[in-house]
Amino acid sequence: MPKPEILDPQGKAVHGALPRLGFTGVTDVRQGKRFELEVEGEVTDAVLADVDKMAETLLSNPVIENYTVSVEQ
Amino acid sequence: MRIGVVTFPGTLDDVDAQRAVRIGGNEAVALWHGDHDLEGVDAVVLPGGFSYGDYLRCGAISRFAPVMTEVVAAAGRGMPVLGICNGFQILCESRLLPGALIRNDHRKFVCRDQLLRVENAETAWTSAYTEGQEIRIALKNGEGGFVADAETLARIEGEGRVVVRYLEVNPNGSLNDIAGITNDRGNVVGLMPHPEHAVEKLTGSGTDGLGFFTSLVERAFA
Numbered sequence: 001m002p003k004p005e006i007l008d009p010q011g012k013a014v015h016g017a018l019p020r021l022g023f024t025g026v027t028d029v030r031q032g033k034r035f036e037l038e039v040e041g042e043v044t045d046a047v048l049a050d051v052d053k054m055a056e057t058l059l060s061n062p063v064i065e066n067y068t069v070s071v072e073q
Numbered sequence: 074m075r076i077g078v079v080t081f082p083g084t085l086d087d088v089d090a091q092r093a094v095r096i097g098g099n100e101a102v103a104l105w106h107g108d109h110d111l112e113g114v115d116a117v118v119l120p121g122g123f124s125y126g127d128y129l130r131c132g133a134i135s136r137f138a139p140v141m142t143e144v145v146a147a148a149g150r151g152m153p154v155l156g157i158c159n160g161f162q163i164l165c166e167s168r169l170l171p172g173a174l175i176r177n178d179h180r181k182f183v184c185r186d187q188l189l190r191v192e193n194a195e196t197a198w199t200s201a202y203t204e205g206q207e208i209r210i211a212l213k214n215g216e217g218g219f220v221a222d223a224e225t226l227a228r229i230e231g232e233g234r235v236v237v238r239y240l241e242v243n244p245n246g247s248l249n250d251i252a253g254i255t256n257d258r259g260n261v262v263g264l265m266p267h268p269e270h271a272v273e274k275l276t277g278s279g280t281d282g283l284g285f286f287t288s289l290v291e292r293a294f295a
Contacts, residue, residue, distance in 0.1 A: 005222070006175065007178055009246075058129070058137070063165070
């Protein structure tokens with residue numbers, strides 16, 4: 001997700017479109033990205049640490065974005 | 074000077090940049106993103122375009138191209154590196170320059186002859202200008218909004234590392250009207266506007282961009 005202090009023009013565009021469709025009461029929209037990674041074998045701590053590294057070095061830009069890593073079976 | 078111009082898949086302005094390099098009195102050396110050496114060049118230009126289709130984030134994948142390993146290492150040794158538009162985005166993603174470029178605040182692509190003020194005429198790429206000089210060169214981008222956290226921004230400003238600043242209008246929402254910055258050593262410069270499109274009267278807004286390509290030579294013979 002873009003960090004809270006970073007302007008999110010895409011989120012603003014979506015926010016602007018909602019009332020035109022009749023959806024009211026939304027006070028803000030922030031748009032982010034979601035990556036789904038399939039990994040071999042068990043999701044061990046080592047695998048998670050690797051994925052965290054991927055998120056930090058390539059998938060996100062920590063200068064402007066925050067990220068979280070979660071596991072789904 | 075022998076100046077390398079890197080072509081990534083999706084780069085658009087490499088040929089213009091090579092031409093500007095030659096008009097500036099240098100030899101242009103074409104470098105490929107998959108190269109593992111810089112062919113002994115004295116400096117490198119990362120030109121504009123949409124490398125790797127701007128997938129993921131602008132410049133995010135280019136940063137890990139084989140040639141960038143060499144560029145990052147050479148920049149660390151003091152070799153001059155100039156990033157224009159997408160090249161600027163690549164330099165920020167590479168952490169050679171602080172901050173990042175995000176989508177224009179008005180969400181539209183902008184294409185205009187943009188007035189700029191040269192704020193730092195001490196860098197490897199801007200010594201042909203004088204501090205405070207106003208120049209007009211083309212600007213064309215969709216994601217040119219310069220952002221950095223408050224501490225970084227204060228440091229950039231405090232250390233005089235803003236190289237060019239937008240005048241008349243802020244075309245993309247960049248903080249402090251910042252159009253281009255340099256690293257602490259002054260050898261790495263990135264800017265969103267395109268000096269390579271302003272080196273000949275016939276095809277540009279004038280020749281105000283030429284200084285970016287003559288500075289290295291002028292400094293070498295100074």
